[in-house]
Amino acid sequence: MDKRLATTIKALFALLVLLVLLVAVMGREKALEVVFGAIKVQAVDFPSLTLTPKPNQFLVCPAGFCGATPHMISPIFPYPSDVLRQRWAIMLAAQPRIEDGAVDDETLQYDFIQRSKLMRYPDSITVRFISLADGQSTLAIYSRSHYGRGDFGVNQARIRAWLGAIGGG
Numbered sequence: 001m002d003k004r005l006a007t008t009i010k011a012l013f014a015l016l017v018l019l020v021l022l023v024a025v026m027g028r029e030k031a032l033e034v035v036f037g038a039i040k041v042q043a044v045d046f047p048s049l050t051l052t053p054k055p056n057q058f059l060v061c062p063a064g065f066c067g068a069t070p071h072m073i074s075p076i077f078p079y080p081s082d083v084l085r086q087r088w089a090i091m092l093a094a095q096p097r098i099e100d101g102a103v104d105d106e107t108l109q110y111d112f113i114q115r116s117k118l119m120r121y122p123d124s125i126t127v128r129f130i131s132l133a134d135g136q137s138t139l140a141i142y143s144r145s146h147y148g149r150g151d152f153g154v155n156q157a158r159i160r161a162w163l164g165a166i167g168g169g
Contacts, residue, residue: 040146041101041102041111041113041124043102044109044111044126044142045067046061046065046066046067046128046140046142047065047066047067048067049066049067049068049142050067050068051068051069052144054145054149054150055149055150055151056144056145056148056149056150056151056155057142057143057144057145057151057155058071058072058141058142058143058144058155058156058158058159059071059072059140059141059142059143060072060073060074060139060140060141060142060159060163061073061074061140061141062074062130062138062140065130065140066140071156072159072160074130074138074139074140074141074168075138075163075168076132076136076137076138077136077137077138077166077167077168078135078136079135079136079137080131080135080136080137081108081129081130081131081137083137084129084137084138084139084166085108085129087166087167088127088129088139088162088166091162091165091166092112092162094165095114095162096114096117097114097115097116097117097120098112098113098114099112099113099114099115100112101113101124107128108128108129108130109126109127109128109129110126110127110128111124111125111126112124112125112126112127113125114158116154121145121146121147121148122145122146122147123143123144123145123146123151123154123155123158124142124143124144124146125141125142125143125158125159126141126142126143127139127140127141128140128141141159141162141163143155143156143158143159
C-alpha cells in the first residue's frame, strides 16, 4: 500500500475515533455544536423576510404577506386563528423531537426546533397565525435547516405533512 494512502487512512480512522469519543462524552447535540458551531436562532419578520440561496428551507405564506416569494401559498381555514392555533398545538404534540422556542402571544408567532432522528440535526420552524375576515384564518410557516446546504426535501415534507394533519393540505 502506498505510504500516503496508509497515512490518510490512519488519519481518517483517528478522526472517526475522536468523533465517536466526542459524541460518547458530550452527547450528539453538544458534539454537533462543537463541530458545526452553535445554532443561531434569529427572529423571523415575515413581511421583510429574505430567503437564503440554500435549498434547505421551505416557506408558506398568504399571498402578499411575506417579503420573500413563498414556496407555497397558505391555505385558508374555515375557523378563527385561536382554533387554528389549538389544532396546531395538538398536531405538534404528536411530533417527535420538538423543542419550544420563542413565543409571542401578541402577534401569535411561535418558534420550534425539530431534530432529525439519527444525527439530531436541528431545523427551526416559525409559525404565525393570521386572522382573516368572516371567522377564517391562515398562517405563515418558515422551516429551515441550520447545517449544510441541502435537506433532501425534509423541510417541505414536514410542513406539507403538518398542514395535512391540521386540515389544510
